[in-house]
Amino acid sequence: MGDMGGTGDLGGNGSVAVEDEDGDARESLDRGPEVPPLSVRQEDVGNKRHVVIPQRDYESKWQNFRFALIGRVNFRLISLDTLRMEAQEKWNLSQGILMHLLGKGYIIFQFQCQGDKVAVWRRSPVRVREQVIRFHHWKPDFNIHEKQSLTKLVWIRFLDLPLEYWHKNILLSIAKVVGHPVALDRQTRQGLLGYFARVLVEIDISDSAVRVEEVQVERLEPGPSQVFGFCQKVVYEDKVERCGIASVWIT
Known part of the structure; x- marks a missing residue:
């Protein structure tokens, strides 16, 4: 083959130092980037190819999304620029x-801190x-082509629950059976309203x-290791008339 217009020296990492026509040097990979042994493994199975990716690099990238939320937008109603402006001006974010x-x-x-993520999610x-x-x-592994579960926020009531059970951790334990707890009603936390x-x-x-x-x-009886239990009814407020009672968010 003829002269390609540049000369190259083989480097210690398997790359070739190539001189451009303007005299500047650049690297051309000859054997590809070096990969630590066993961090990437490729196997042939029929017409499929299997690869084991570097776990440390994946976990490093995953950390970028630990404060992320997923939302769905109809861009026929708003533009991405409008959405960005709304977030900047009205979401009261402490970071970007x-x-x-x-x-x-x-x-x-993708929020930059847990506080901003929680504040926006609670307003959803x-x-x-x-x-x-x-x-x-x-x-x-979120995939837009898979059917996504639908959720919503709803207030629930524990009717006639004895006041000795009105402790934050006890209420959260009961509520976790129903869904993901988000907030306690202010009067519930203060024990001011004993109906529910x-x-x-x-x-x-x-x-x-x-x-x-x-x-x-269920709970243990004081003294002997005997279990006491009762059935607690759950009422969903989206089935009853709403009331404007202030709430205290769970932190």
Whole structure:
């Protein structure tokens, strides 16, 4: 073959130092980047190729999304620029936010700190112009082509719950059977209203979801190791008239 217009010396890492026509040197990889032994492994199975990726690098990248939420937007109603401006001006974020378009209207909202993520998620759904956005926690291997579970926030009541059970951790333990606890009603936390305890939870509303109507609550009797239990009824406020009682968010 003829002269390619440059000369190269083989480096110690298997690369070739090539001189451009203007005299500047650059590296041309001859054997590809070096990979630590066993960190990447490729196997041939039929017409498929299998590879084991570097775990440390994956976990490092995963950390970038530990404060992320998923939302879905109809871009026929608002633009991405409008959404970014709304977040900057009205979401009261202490740090910045990145928005990654995934397709089918899905967006990863990448917050820089836990406080900003929690503050926005607790306000879900958020209205931006004519668009209502419901947020969900980001999870690894999120795929826009898979059917996503639908959730919503709803207040639940524990009717006639004895006041000695009105402790934050006890109420959260009961509420976890129903969904993901988000907030305690202020009067519940202060024990001012004894008719029912009130907790805000995130519940699954997909077609296959089943609402928990009763919870079997158990505890140990003082002294002998005997179990005492009772059945606690759960009432969902989206089935009853709403009331404007202030709440205290769980931190």
